[in-house]
Amino acid sequence: MSLYHFTDARNIASIKRHGLLSWRKLLDRKIPHHPASNELSRELDQKKGLGNYVRFCRKPEHPMAAQARFEGRVGKLVWLEICDSVANWRATKFSNRNAAASNATISSDPSTALGSDCVQAEILVEGALATRWILFPSE
Numbered sequence: 001m002s003l004y005h006f007t008d009a010r011n012i013a014s015i016k017r018h019g020l021l022s023w024r025k026l027l028d029r030k031i032p033h034h035p036a037s038n039e040l041s042r043e044l045d046q047k048k049g050l051g052n053y054v055r056f057c058r059k060p061e062h063p064m065a066a067q068a069r070f071e072g073r074v075g076k077l078v079w080l081e082i083c084d085s086v087a088n089w090r091a092t093k094f095s096n097r098n099a100a101a102s103n104a105t106i107s108s109d110p111s112t113a114l115g116s117d118c119v120q121a122e123i124l125v126e127g128a129l130a131t132r133w134i135l136f137p138s139e
Contacts, residue, residue, distance in 0.1 A: 019129055
């Protein structure tokens with residue numbers, strides 16, 4: 001089973017250069033990027049201590065991707081396929097729904113996300129993900 005991450009196509013060159021970085025790392029390193037998340041989402045992340053996590057979902061479909069396109073935060077949407085071994089990493093967290101939601105359950109138990117019936121269940125990897133774990137779509 002693969003995991004997925006959506007991004008703006010304009011971010012692909014940077015991701016190939018630096019890997020997938022949390023939005024906090026992108027800002028700290030002053031790396032130009034085109035975020036799919038909105039300001040409210042990042043504020044909620046910050047309050048919950050999740051600003052330094054890269055998010056993944058279980059299928060290449062996610063309501064937040066459609067919303068980001070609708071609101072114009074994302075031009076051309078690209079889905080990156082992620083090796084599911086990241087779900088076994090020590091610093092990985094799992095959420096039964098969008099982790100920023102007030103009613104999200106976040107734990108270190110993979111079944112929290114992988115067993116959830118919510119399409120917005122998330123796998124959160126701390127800090128960054130190297131390119132060797134990412135399958136980029138053909139251009």
